[in-house]
Amino acid sequence: MSRKLGAKIRNKAAWDAIRTSFWFVPTIMVLLAPGLAVGGAWADHGTGDGLVAHPWWLYAGTPDAARDLLSTLLASTITMTSLVFSITIVVLTLAASQFGPRLIRNFMASIQTQLVFGTFLMTILYCLIQYAALGPVTDRVPIAMPSATLAIVLVALSVALLIPFIHTLALSIVSETIIERVGRELDVLLDDLEPLTTVERLRAWSDVADRPDQVAFGTDDSGYIQSIDFDELVAIAERADLVIHLDHQPGKFVVPHGRWISVWPAGRLTEVDRKRICETITTGVNRTPVQDVDYPIRHLVEIAVRALSPSLNDPYTAIAVLHRLSKSLARLMSLSLPREVLMGESGAVRVLCPQHGHAAILAASFDQIRQLGAGKPVVVLNQIEALRQVGEHCQNFDQLDAIKNQLVRLGEDASREVANADDQAVISIHLATAFKTLSSL
Incomplete structure (x- = not known):
C-alpha cells in the first residue's frame, strides 16, 4: 500500500x-x-x-x-x-x-x-x-x-x-447544465480508479480465517462517512498484527459510539491504536464524492426521479439523466472498483470493508428510474438503449449478467405498466435487439 x-x-x-x-x-x-x-x-x-x-x-x-x-x-x-x-x-x-x-x-x-x-x-x-x-x-x-x-x-x-x-x-x-455538472463529479471520481484486470484474483471474504476473540467499537462522531484512509488502516494493522473489519463504506451514516469497527485479536489492540483507527475515518453532516461512487450517481438519479414525479412530469429531463449515466457507466465497466479485502506487505489480510460492485452501481443508477418510468414508453425505450450501450463496454460475464438482469426487470415492469399494445410491441422489439447485441459480445 x-x-x-x-x-x-x-x-x-x-x-x-x-x-x-x-x-x-x-x-x-x-x-x-x-x-x-x-x-x-x-x-x-x-x-x-x-x-x-x-x-x-x-x-x-x-x-x-x-x-x-x-x-x-x-x-x-x-x-x-x-x-x-x-x-x-x-x-x-x-x-x-x-x-x-x-x-x-x-x-x-x-x-x-x-x-x-x-x-x-x-x-x-x-x-x-x-x-x-x-x-x-x-x-x-x-x-x-x-x-x-x-x-x-x-x-x-x-x-x-x-x-x-x-x-x-x-x-x-437548465437541466442539461446541472446534469453535466453532476456528471463531471462522477467522472472525476472515476479518474482515481485503476483499469480492470482479468488476471488478478481478489481475495474473497470467505478466504479470511475465522475470527478469534474480537472487539467492536465505533467513532466518537456521528454523520456520513466522507473518507477512510485505508493505507493508514493497513499500516496500523500491519504494525500491530491485527485484522480490521469495517461494516460500512464511505457514504454510509454512522451513530456515535457504535459497534461497526471490529478488530481481532482483541488482546493486541491498544488504546493508542484504537484512537488511530478512528482518526483515519472522516465523518460529516453531508456525503461527499471523495470516495463515494454512489454519491454523484444518487444526485443524477434524484434529478430523474423528481422529473418523473406527477408534479413535474418531465420525461425529457429523465432521458437526459439516462444519457449522462450511460456515458460514465460505460467507462466504469473497464475500471476496477475499490477492493473489499486489503492485504499488508506481509501478504496477510489486514482490512476488510464492503464496497460497491458493478452490479450494485448499476442498480443504484437504474432501479428508481425504472420503477417510476416504467409506465412511460419514451423513458423505457431510452433506458433500454442506455443499458445496451453500457453493456457493449462490459469486460466480464458478471457485468453482462447485471445488465441483462436490469433489462429483464425493465421488461417486466413495462409489460405491467404500459397499457397500449403497440407501445408494448415496440418495447419488446427493442428489448430483443438489446439482448441479441449483448449475447454476441
Whole structure:
C-alpha cells in the first residue's frame, strides 16, 4: 500500500471541503483589499504635486472630488452586490425546488460564482478604506490619485463580471447544465480508479480465517462517512498484527459510539491504536464524492426521479439523466472498483470493508428510474438503449449478467405498466435487439 495514496485521499477531502465552501475565495479576496488600499495610498504619495507628466488614464482631482467619487462608487457597488445576492437566492430557490436541495452544493463549488462575489466584496471594502483614509482635507489643488483610479478599475471589473455571471446563473438552472455538472463529479471520481484486470484474483471474504476473540467499537462522531484512509488502516494493522473489519463504506451514516469497527485479536489492540483507527475515518453532516461512487450517481438519479414525479412530469429531463449515466457507466465497466479485502506487505489480510460492485452501481443508477418510468414508453425505450450501450463496454460475464438482469426487470415492469399494445410491441422489439447485441459480445 502506498502512503502517497493515503495522503492523496486526505488532500482530496480537504480540497473538496475548501472548494465547496462558498466563502473561501471571497474571504481571500476581501483580505487583499487592505493591501490594495495601502498600495494605492503609497502610489498617491509617489505622484507628488501637480498634474505634469501623469498618464491620461490616471484620475486627477481634488480630495473633495475624490471623496465624492468614492462615495458614488461605494453606493453603486453595494447596490449591485445586493441585487446579485437577491437574484442568486431566487435562482437557488428555483433550482432546489425542481432538482433537489442537495444540488446547491454544485452551485457553491462554482469558482466563477465565488470570484464574482469576492470581487464585489473586495471592491466595497477597498472603497470604504480609501474613503476613510481621505479624511477632512481642505486642499483644493487637483492631484493625480492612483488610489481613486484603482477604485474605478475595480468597479469596472465588477460590472464586467456581472454580465457573464447573470448568463451563467441563467444556464445553471437548465437541466442539461446541472446534469453535466453532476456528471463531471462522477467522472472525476472515476479518474482515481485503476483499469480492470482479468488476471488478478481478489481475495474473497470467505478466504479470511475465522475470527478469534474480537472487539467492536465505533467513532466518537456521528454523520456520513466522507473518507477512510485505508493505507493508514493497513499500516496500523500491519504494525500491530491485527485484522480490521469495517461494516460500512464511505457514504454510509454512522451513530456515535457504535459497534461497526471490529478488530481481532482483541488482546493486541491498544488504546493508542484504537484512537488511530478512528482518526483515519472522516465523518460529516453531508456525503461527499471523495470516495463515494454512489454519491454523484444518487444526485443524477434524484434529478430523474423528481422529473418523473406527477408534479413535474418531465420525461425529457429523465432521458437526459439516462444519457449522462450511460456515458460514465460505460467507462466504469473497464475500471476496477475499490477492493473489499486489503492485504499488508506481509501478504496477510489486514482490512476488510464492503464496497460497491458493478452490479450494485448499476442498480443504484437504474432501479428508481425504472420503477417510476416504467409506465412511460419514451423513458423505457431510452433506458433500454442506455443499458445496451453500457453493456457493449462490459469486460466480464458478471457485468453482462447485471445488465441483462436490469433489462429483464425493465421488461417486466413495462409489460405491467404500459397499457397500449403497440407501445408494448415496440418495447419488446427493442428489448430483443438489446439482448441479441449483448449475447454476441
